[in-house]
Amino acid sequence: MLNKKDIVVFYTKAKLENDIFNNYIGFLWWLLDPVLSAVVYYVVFDLILRRGGPDYIMYLFVGIVVWKWFQTTIKSGSASILNNKNLYKKVYLPKIVFPWIEINFASFKFIFAIVFIAVLYPLLGFPLTLNYLYLPISFFALFVFMLGISTLLAALVPFIPDINLVIAHLLRLLFYPSGILFRPNQVPDRLQFVLTYNPIAQGVKAFRDILMYGEAPSTFGIFFLIGLGLATYFIGVILIKKFEGKYAKLA
Amino acid sequence: MPNLPDATRVIDCQNIAVYYPPQNSIYRRSNKEDGFWAVRDVSFQLNKNDVLGLIGRNGAGKSTILSVVNNIIEPDKGKIETYGHSTMLLSINAGMSNKLSGRKNIYMMGLTLGIPKPIIDEKIEEIIDFTDIRTFIDKPVETYSSGMKTRLGFSTALYLEPEIFLVDEALGVGDKDFRKKSSNALHDKLSKNSTGIIASHNEKTIKELCNKALLIEEGQSIAFGTPEEVFKQYNK
Numbered sequence: 001m002l003n004k005k006d007i008v009v010f011y012t013k014a015k016l017e018n019d020i021f022n023n024y025i026g027f028l029w030w031l032l033d034p035v036l037s038a039v040v041y042y043v044v045f046d047l048i049l050r051r052g053g054p055d056y057i058m059y060l061f062v063g064i065v066v067w068k069w070f071q072t073t074i075k076s077g078s079a080s081i082l083n084n085k086n087l088y089k090k091v092y093l094p095k096i097v098f099p100w101i102e103i104n105f106a107s108f109k110f111i112f113a114i115v116f117i118a119v120l121y122p123l124l125g126f127p128l129t130l131n132y133l134y135l136p137i138s139f140f141a142l143f144v145f146m147l148g149i150s151t152l153l154a155a156l157v158p159f160i161p162d163i164n165l166v167i168a169h170l171l172r173l174l175f176y177p178s179g180i181l182f183r184p185n186q187v188p189d190r191l192q193f194v195l196t197y198n199p200i201a202q203g204v205k206a207f208r209d210i211l212m213y214g215e216a217p218s219t220f221g222i223f224f225l226i227g228l229g230l231a232t233y234f235i236g237v238i239l240i241k242k243f244e245g246k247y248a249k250l251a
Numbered sequence: 252m253p254n255l256p257d258a259t260r261v262i263d264c265q266n267i268a269v270y271y272p273p274q275n276s277i278y279r280r281s282n283k284e285d286g287f288w289a290v291r292d293v294s295f296q297l298n299k300n301d302v303l304g305l306i307g308r309n310g311a312g313k314s315t316i317l318s319v320v321n322n323i324i325e326p327d328k329g330k331i332e333t334y335g336h337s338t339m340l341l342s343i344n345a346g347m348s349n350k351l352s353g354r355k356n357i358y359m360m361g362l363t364l365g366i367p368k369p370i371i372d373e374k375i376e377e378i379i380d381f382t383d384i385r386t387f388i389d390k391p392v393e394t395y396s397s398g399m400k401t402r403l404g405f406s407t408a409l410y411l412e413p414e415i416f417l418v419d420e421a422l423g424v425g426d427k428d429f430r431k432k433s434s435n436a437l438h439d440k441l442s443k444n445s446t447g448i449i450a451s452h453n454e455k456t457i458k459e460l461c462n463k464a465l466l467i468e469e470g471q472s473i474a475f476g477t478p479e480e481v482f483k484q485y486n487k
Binding site for chain 2: 003006007010011014015018086087088089090091092093244245246248249251
């Protein structure tokens with residue numbers, strides 16, 4: 001019988017190989033891309049606006065690496081079923097494989113960058129503590145969260161392609177109040193709840209707590225992400241099952 | 252006893268109907284009538300080694316029927332049962348991923364048929380030989396001409412041997428040499444021990460390859476029988 005796992009693994013590997021060999025410097029972009037983004041924000045917020053604070057570029061870099069992972073997964077994951085319509089109109093493929101392929105692809109790149117940070121930061125003097133053991137847990141929490149959101153969106157986007165356009169704006173709405181560019185203590189107390197309930201702020205904070213401050217991530221944050229992820233994944237899977245034989249009929 | 256599923260039954264298609272809903276938009280008030288019943292009422296049964304010719308004009312619903320048998324579209328009415336047999340569609344641009352190389356697409360097609368990787372490993376050289384495009388096999392499929400894609404899709408499906416072949420006008424494509432080679436190969440496979448459905452307008456192809464034929468008009472079965480009988484009605 002059809003093995004979904006084999007298909008996901010094969011496709012993810014093929015996508016990664018494409019990514020490595022299609023550019024001149026290949027996988028070095030997985031690091032260079034967040035580095036360049038961090039440099040741009042550094043110039044604007046630290047050199048020009050003087051709002052950076054100590055170790056701002058290091059602070060930015062962790063945030064951006066987590067953010068890029070989140071952004072690519074949600075963007076490509078939510079469009080994944082729609083974008084593969086030429087494929088599943090001709091061969092039977094269980095649609096659930098498409099969001100999985102996108103999240104695995106983006107996660108692999110993320111792991112590459114986060115391992116780089118985990119090796120580099122202690123060398124720069126940031127604390128290397130036993131709390132590093134929380135890295136896989138934080139990874140898992142964000143992974144589940146992104147998987148849930150992108151599966152649910154992927155199930156709906158083929159019926160209402162307009163969602164794709166809304167997603168770009170929603171992502172921006174999540175980006176600015178996420179503490180990627182600024183420090184949580186720069187936010188007034190009455191607005192702190194925005195950081196608490198912004199899932200991506202929780203994700204970014206978890207990785208910074210571990211990698212920059214040698215602290216354990218907040219338990220609330222971890223469970224908040226996993227809870228949201230499981231709930232949305234569950235609904236997404238039910239919808240995809242329900243619509244499995246209908247997607248190929250959509251234009 | 253009619254309609255009792257026996258061990259040799261491969262496809263049982265009962266009164267299927269497929270409805271394409273209208274595209275919704277706030278600028279276009281759409282009601283039920285804007286949709287389209289591509290298939291209204293089609294039934295047929297195939298046993299092992301049967302090859303069915305689907306005959307009908309353009310837009311009669313032939314391709315939709317193939318999609319239903321191929322498990323790509325779920326019928327809105329009626330029932331389709333393939334008893335767990337693997338199916339694969341042979342057609343122009345048969346479901347390939349453009350960014351991936353020809354070789355990777357062969358693996359993909361194999362995996363979607365539920366064939367484990369080691370078995371594809373064994374067959375892949377044979378497949379590439381049959382395609383005659385070995386020099387391009389590691390280039391992305393988006394760089395292929397449509398003839399090359401057809402060669403790749405056809406050769407792969409042929410050698411991976413799905414239990415049910417679904418052919419959508421694929422016999423008339425490619426250059427003359429490949430057309431001849433592929434039609435001979437398909438002939439071999441189908442005459443040996445495979446089941447299949449071929450959608451075509453070509454009377455000669457159907458009479459050569461099929462032992463049963465089904466005439467479709469506006470999504471409805473009109474006649475079912477031997478190709479000779481059915482073509483008599485079609486040509487009236």
